[in-house]
Amino acid sequence: MADDRRVLLxxxxxxxxxxxxxxxxxxxxxxHAVARxxxxxxxxxxxxxxxxxxxxxxxxxxxxxxxxxxxxAWCAEPGTYGSDPENLDWAAATLxxxxxxxxxxxxxxxxxxxxxxxxWSVGGPYSEASTPVAPRTLYATxxxxxxxxxxxxxxxxxxxxxxxxxxxxxxxxxxxxxxxPSTVLALLREKPAALSAGGQVFDFVHVxxxxxxxxxxxxSAVEGSVNIGSGTGTSVxxxxxxxxxxxxxxxxxxxxxxxxxxxxxxxxxxxxxRLTEEVGWTTxxxxxxxxxxxxxxxxxxxxAASA
Amino acid sequence: MADDRRVLLxxxxxxxxxxxxxxxxxxxxxxHAVARxxxxxxxxxxxxxxxxxxxxxxxxxxxxxxxxxxxxAWCAEPGTYGSDPENLDWAAATLxxxxxxxxxxxxxxxxxxxxxxxxWSVGGPYSEASTPVAPRTLYATxxxxxxxxxxxxxxxxxxxxxxxxxxxxxxxxxxxxxxxPSTVLALLREKPAALSAGGQVFDFVHVxxxxxxxxxxxxSAVEGSVNIGSGTGTSVxxxxxxxxxxxxxxxxxxxxxxxxxxxxxxxxxxxxxRLTEEVGWTTxxxxxxxxxxxxxxxxxxxxAASA
Numbered sequence: 001m002a003d004d005r006r007v008l009l010x011x012x013x014x015x016x017x018x019x020x021x022x023x024x025x026x027x028x029x030x031x032h033a034v035a036r037x038x039x040x041x042x043x044x045x046x047x048x049x050x051x052x053x054x055x056x057x058x059x060x061x062x063x064x065x066x067x068x069x070x071x072x073a074w075c076a077e078p079g080t081y082g083s084d085p086e087n088l089d090w091a092a093a094t095l096x097x098x099x100x101x102x103x104x105x106x107x108x109x110x111x112x113x114x115x116x117x118x119x120w121s122v123g124g125p126y127s128e129a130s131t132p133v134a135p136r137t138l139y140a141t142x143x144x145x146x147x148x149x150x151x152x153x154x155x156x157x158x159x160x161x162x163x164x165x166x167x168x169x170x171x172x173x174x175x176x177x178x179x180x181p182s183t184v185l186a187l188l189r190e191k192p193a194a195l196s197a198g199g200q201v202f203d204f205v206h207v208x209x210x211x212x213x214x215x216x217x218x219x220s221a222v223e224g225s226v227n228i229g230s231g232t233g234t235s236v237x238x239x240x241x242x243x244x245x246x247x248x249x250x251x252x253x254x255x256x257x258x259x260x261x262x263x264x265x266x267x268x269x270x271x272x273x274r275l276t277e278e279v280g281w282t283t284x285x286x287x288x289x290x291x292x293x294x295x296x297x298x299x300x301x302x303x304a305a306s307a
Numbered sequence: 308m309a310d311d312r313r314v315l316l317x318x319x320x321x322x323x324x325x326x327x328x329x330x331x332x333x334x335x336x337x338x339h340a341v342a343r344x345x346x347x348x349x350x351x352x353x354x355x356x357x358x359x360x361x362x363x364x365x366x367x368x369x370x371x372x373x374x375x376x377x378x379x380a381w382c383a384e385p386g387t388y389g390s391d392p393e394n395l396d397w398a399a400a401t402l403x404x405x406x407x408x409x410x411x412x413x414x415x416x417x418x419x420x421x422x423x424x425x426x427w428s429v430g431g432p433y434s435e436a437s438t439p440v441a442p443r444t445l446y447a448t449x450x451x452x453x454x455x456x457x458x459x460x461x462x463x464x465x466x467x468x469x470x471x472x473x474x475x476x477x478x479x480x481x482x483x484x485x486x487x488p489s490t491v492l493a494l495l496r497e498k499p500a501a502l503s504a505g506g507q508v509f510d511f512v513h514v515x516x517x518x519x520x521x522x523x524x525x526x527s528a529v530e531g532s533v534n535i536g537s538g539t540g541t542s543v544x545x546x547x548x549x550x551x552x553x554x555x556x557x558x559x560x561x562x563x564x565x566x567x568x569x570x571x572x573x574x575x576x577x578x579x580x581r582l583t584e585e586v587g588w589t590t591x592x593x594x595x596x597x598x599x600x601x602x603x604x605x606x607x608x609x610x611a612a613s614a
Contacts, residue, residue: 054362055362083463085409085410085460085464087456087460088403088405088406088460089402089403091399091402092398092399092400092403095398096395096396096399098395099392099396102392135459137459138463141455141456141459142456142459144455145452145453145455145456148448148452149445149448151448152442152444152445152448152449153392156390156445157392
């Protein structure tokens, strides 16, 4: 069994990658996990490797000879990834990886796309089949460009390839400057949490659910784009208010302290019919439950950090 | 002067690349020409290098430190380039090259796109500003994908970048299986020239004009897509008939011998207003003149080959 199903998981030490290990193991894969720095991510065969280095992709495939691929590695530095020139290197490395993986007989791949590929000026829910694509950042443009090439390449090469358009992820290991951790950490320290006016609506999905959905997509026969989201839109205000209530410190929330909101865009929400009907994945946490888990995790992490 | 204007020309031994050398020299550039195999292409600094090899791009930029870039290298094997998996490698290498060129202070680049990026189901002339893009092959999809990334990257990185959508090129060094050389060579050998019914209309442009236009685009301030064509549509039948008349062997033309035409698509013709008005390039050969030159070149090449 393990010999037949070896999955290469790139970006394995990242926010989402860490949470993809357990679901892939549960699906019966031998997990070959790779990142630039060593990390303890569970019961995997670990490879420390830089996919951007010359020959890095070939060397890694030689060592892991995977039957399957979950490719999450990409530049993700908070605040700068949208315009990072490294987006070009990750696009290049991804095309290189996909070609070499297919050439070596790789069977099926899931690659991380983004909800930012969609045209955010139209109203949601955003459908893989019918919502126009209009990426606004270099990051989203590079992701979209890779998707176009993979979609043309996969059918002619016998490679199965799904493109996971991931919506707004939160949960353990999220960069601490983002909405959920920054709010939780402020309230844990009994400091005011500076927030926008909170009107923007996103599709918040717990990172453990994203990991589980990625494994399900890999084990499905879905080709092309598939949204990974909860299917439910929630405002920033509701997320922060829920955290405030869970922690009993709602009086520390400062809506509008980050300045006036620009008029909110239409809600950025996933149409999850493909995910639920074609992939058959349904076990998303409710937002309150996922936020409660996150609060506990940050509480533990914060205690550990100050110990 | 030469120190200030060093152009790196990739694909320099290719069909178009060979014809870009003289115009770039005329514009005052020191030409650093690169291809995988050595070739005699004129008064250049030659670099034999494989841009697809690990570290190949970095090494080449280190050796040539160009101020300008004309990037033509890509897979181009007649008959197979449309679906060649190497399209992924060339897309990756191009993104890599553009990023590194920009990072090293490169000023302005012209990259080879293709008229096959356009939606060929709509009528021409095809306009950079208004004709939809709908690539049908892996080749055209990969070109289109790279263009999207470069267009997002260039403005934020201070790089000037033009994307040359090249139409149907003919002339010396064209692969011998293509319309013009195969017809000329058949007639030279007094053999029947097997042709389609000839109804399809393309924008045929002489390769020396393409080389000249590319140099003009490099020296212009045009950003983004610019068509490289004659602006005139000509049917395959007219091209072959003109060759027959030039060679006095029209009776050897066999229209329809390659089977019934599928119903011809709408004419594939460039809107050249951007090229003429913004680049200021106008000196295209008339088709009869270009074909006459081509006939003479193939006659000499054929004599040389049989000598």
